[in-house]
Amino acid sequence: MDTITWADETVRADLAAVREQSPFIYGLTNFVAANLSANALLALGAGPAFGAAPGWTASFPAGASGVFINGASLMSAATPEQLLEAAATAQAAGTPWVLDPVAVGAGAPAYDEVMTALLAHKPSIIRGNASEVAALAGGAGGSGVDSTLDSSEVVDVVAQLASQLGAVVAVSGPVDYISDGTRTVAVPGGSAFMPRVTGTGCSLGAVNAAFLAVTNPFDAAVAAHVVYAEAGERAGARSTGTGSFAVAFVDELSNL
Amino acid sequence: MDTITWADETVRADLAAVREQSPFIYGLTNFVAANLSANALLALGAGPAFGAAPGWTASFPAGASGVFINGASLMSAATPEQLLEAAATAQAAGTPWVLDPVAVGAGAPAYDEVMTALLAHKPSIIRGNASEVAALAGGAGGSGVDSTLDSSEVVDVVAQLASQLGAVVAVSGPVDYISDGTRTVAVPGGSAFMPRVTGTGCSLGAVNAAFLAVTNPFDAAVAAHVVYAEAGERAGARSTGTGSFAVAFVDELSNL
Amino acid sequence: MDTITWADETVRADLAAVREQSPFIYGLTNFVAANLSANALLALGAGPAFGAAPGWTASFPAGASGVFINGASLMSAATPEQLLEAAATAQAAGTPWVLDPVAVGAGAPAYDEVMTALLAHKPSIIRGNASEVAALAGGAGGSGVDSTLDSSEVVDVVAQLASQLGAVVAVSGPVDYISDGTRTVAVPGGSAFMPRVTGTGCSLGAVNAAFLAVTNPFDAAVAAHVVYAEAGERAGARSTGTGSFAVAFVDELSNL
Numbered sequence: 001m002d003t004i005t006w007a008d009e010t011v012r013a014d015l016a017a018v019r020e021q022s023p024f025i026y027g028l029t030n031f032v033a034a035n036l037s038a039n040a041l042l043a044l045g046a047g048p049a050f051g052a053a054p055g056w057t058a059s060f061p062a063g064a065s066g067v068f069i070n071g072a073s074l075m076s077a078a079t080p081e082q083l084l085e086a087a088a089t090a091q092a093a094g095t096p097w098v099l100d101p102v103a104v105g106a107g108a109p110a111y112d113e114v115m116t117a118l119l120a121h122k123p124s125i126i127r128g129n130a131s132e133v134a135a136l137a138g139g140a141g142g143s144g145v146d147s148t149l150d151s152s153e154v155v156d157v158v159a160q161l162a163s164q165l166g167a168v169v170a171v172s173g174p175v176d177y178i179s180d181g182t183r184t185v186a187v188p189g190g191s192a193f194m195p196r197v198t199g200t201g202c203s204l205g206a207v208n209a210a211f212l213a214v215t216n217p218f219d220a221a222v223a224a225h226v227v228y229a230e231a232g233e234r235a236g237a238r239s240t241g242t243g244s245f246a247v248a249f250v251d252e253l254s255n256l
Numbered sequence: 257m258d259t260i261t262w263a264d265e266t267v268r269a270d271l272a273a274v275r276e277q278s279p280f281i282y283g284l285t286n287f288v289a290a291n292l293s294a295n296a297l298l299a300l301g302a303g304p305a306f307g308a309a310p311g312w313t314a315s316f317p318a319g320a321s322g323v324f325i326n327g328a329s330l331m332s333a334a335t336p337e338q339l340l341e342a343a344a345t346a347q348a349a350g351t352p353w354v355l356d357p358v359a360v361g362a363g364a365p366a367y368d369e370v371m372t373a374l375l376a377h378k379p380s381i382i383r384g385n386a387s388e389v390a391a392l393a394g395g396a397g398g399s400g401v402d403s404t405l406d407s408s409e410v411v412d413v414v415a416q417l418a419s420q421l422g423a424v425v426a427v428s429g430p431v432d433y434i435s436d437g438t439r440t441v442a443v444p445g446g447s448a449f450m451p452r453v454t455g456t457g458c459s460l461g462a463v464n465a466a467f468l469a470v471t472n473p474f475d476a477a478v479a480a481h482v483v484y485a486e487a488g489e490r491a492g493a494r495s496t497g498t499g500s501f502a503v504a505f506v507d508e509l510s511n512l
Numbered sequence: 513m514d515t516i517t518w519a520d521e522t523v524r525a526d527l528a529a530v531r532e533q534s535p536f537i538y539g540l541t542n543f544v545a546a547n548l549s550a551n552a553l554l555a556l557g558a559g560p561a562f563g564a565a566p567g568w569t570a571s572f573p574a575g576a577s578g579v580f581i582n583g584a585s586l587m588s589a590a591t592p593e594q595l596l597e598a599a600a601t602a603q604a605a606g607t608p609w610v611l612d613p614v615a616v617g618a619g620a621p622a623y624d625e626v627m628t629a630l631l632a633h634k635p636s637i638i639r640g641n642a643s644e645v646a647a648l649a650g651g652a653g654g655s656g657v658d659s660t661l662d663s664s665e666v667v668d669v670v671a672q673l674a675s676q677l678g679a680v681v682a683v684s685g686p687v688d689y690i691s692d693g694t695r696t697v698a699v700p701g702g703s704a705f706m707p708r709v710t711g712t713g714c715s716l717g718a719v720n721a722a723f724l725a726v727t728n729p730f731d732a733a734v735a736a737h738v739v740y741a742e743a744g745e746r747a748g749a750r751s752t753g754t755g756s757f758a759v760a761f762v763d764e765l766s767n768l
Binding site: 026031051053054077246249252 | 330333365496
């Protein structure tokens with residue numbers, strides 16, 4: 001399996017394209033991670049707008065260059081119908097989109113059904129932690145929003161799910177794995193602080209959408225994860241706790 | 257056109273009044289900008305309460321000394337009816353209020369209708385970016401929540417809209433312009449980091465409401481924009497990225 | 513009355529237990545305080561999940577080791593029925609839970625009724641500021657979310673309310689007071705920056721739930737308040753404004 005890092009030329013070119021094109025990224029996300037997600041997108045040069053205000057889910061996904069739908073947006077005044085409308089609008093307009101099925105499989109079937117229904121609208125990228133990926137593939141989920149598996153335990157599941165769904169699937173963990181069903185690559189790096197800062201996973205879903213605006217789904221997912229891992233590593237090296245890490249991480253994203 | 261900066265005695269006196277009176281400011285805002293908006297108000301000495309919990313929109317605007325309504329609160333479990341109730345309650349109680357019509361004109365007519373309906377309840381100040389001000393005046397809007405125009409392109413529109421609506425209108429940009437229809441002033445300053453940090457515009461709407469509690473709408477809007485520009489400039493001078501800018505900005509607001 | 517500080521061995525042992533067990537804490541909270549609340553829990557080693565997505569209020573409180581319900585979650589797409597369902601689910605499963613009746617008594621009877629109805633599901637800990645505690649005991653409330661009383665003015669009310677409700681009651685202020693109706697203790701410390709940073713009170717509600725996962729309600733409330741006061745004092749000593757305080761506070765929680 002290939003390992004891809006910040007030394008990769010394609011990743012750097014993709015980031016330069018985001019900064020140059022400043023794509024409009026529309027997202028539905030939860031209120032815990034919204035601020036960090038918007039700041040991560042702005043730090044990379046994208047222009048975010050979030051939320052399901054009246055008429056937005058029917059129009060903004062069509063005008064956007066990339067869309068992401070975070071399942072936990074269902075706790076933020078977005079209804080299942082609005083999530084499905086946003087996904088359908090993106091699909092109809094040809095806007096590539098990212099599905100982040102937060103906490104799928106964690107014990108709430110009504111919620112899981114919405115996540116499964118979204119798959120019909122063909123996300124380009126599906127990202128999650130190891131328990132979420134395992135649950136989507138029919139296995140057991142985790143506890144709340146946290147994974148009870150390590151990413152290395154689901155590498156085969158990632159490739160199989162990508163093949164089955166015809167999408168790029170990415171799993172986060174100490175090492176991230178990304179597959180389109182044919183190729184699977186590893187992205188190391190990041191920081192031990194990352195799982196201890198809320199919203200880092202959700203924000204990564206947003207960042208995937210920014211790269212979808214400038215390249216194909218596989219390269220987009222790889223670039224998003226590499227940029228994230230590199231900024232996380234740099235931020236971790238100069239942080240004195242989880243609070244200062246969150247600040248340094250956005251700084252590093254803005255300076256990459 | 258006059259230019260007003262932090263050297264202005266009236267601005268400083270108005271800030272001192274906010275710190276001394278600690279006015280209760282009630283707002284409806286979105287979940288991306290809520291945290292920064294509350295911290296900006298607290299940093300200046302005001303006491304914020306946000307949101308549309310049961311009964312709040314019918315009572316809190318009457319007890320508050322200033323109110324702000326951010327259109328994107330419609331993505332945060334506040335209904336159009338609750339926004340209108342908050343505006344009507346403020347109007348009936350004589351509480352001055354600020355309208356921030358985020359993303360008006362960006363392509364969602366159902367949303368735009370709510371923004372227009374709010375005007376009937378006579379906001380004292382309307383603030384937005386150049387595309388939002390242009391859209392309110394009948395022109396084309398921007399893309400998502402970002403402006404596709406520079407503030408300098410809408411100076412005449414600002415004055416005309418203020419005259420037409422009988423309100424103070426303020427537009428944000430590299431230079432801010434504020435008009436009551438008769439006088440128009442320019443407020444320079446701020447930082448290039450500001451448009452790259454989420455919620456800076458929305459928080460400015462909240463800060464306008466804090467100054468409405470202590471002075472007339474024109475002076476309130478001027479003071480809010482000057483204080484914002486000065487804190488932004490100071491924070492920008494000592495920040496190493498967009499993450500540290502957001503922190504330094506609140507620090508500077510708290511220390512002005 | 514005894515005074516308890518970070519020198520206390522039981523408090524340190526309880527914090528060590530949270531870090532070791534990493535309890536899953538489920539909460540309903542508002543969108544202003546959600547980010548800080550999640551980061552405070554993560555900084556102490558707990559695993560948070562928040563919000564009322566479909567099915568979550570009926571299942572997550574049963575799987576969690578501690579639950580907290582913040583009244584202002586009613587402004588965040590959680591309905592009164594969902595708050596009551598979360599409380600009932602926690603009660604039925606034997607999961608101890610914290611009630612934080614934000615702004616109760618501040619002038620919205622419809623909201624206050626929900627807070628009172630929640631008491632029937634037997635919270636283990638009730639926390640608030642002095643005005644909220646006074647309002648729950650039948651007195652006058654404050655203005656918005658801020659207290660108009662000092663914590664020292666309600667020490668007797670805290671003890672009486674604890675006895676009446678059969679719960680631990682804790683009031684925040686320059687000195688915090690905690691009572692189970694029989695014993696009342698004082699927790700000094702913290703920082704003058706704390707009431708000037710949004711969400712510090714709400715996050716304390718979340719932290720109480722983390723300690724409920726590892727010890728009895730009285731010791732849990734004491735440990736939560738002492739840890740908070742100690743981290744606040746350390747953060748205050750090295751902060752240059754309210755923005756940097758918020759960051760340093762999370763750092764200190766993560767390093768205690």
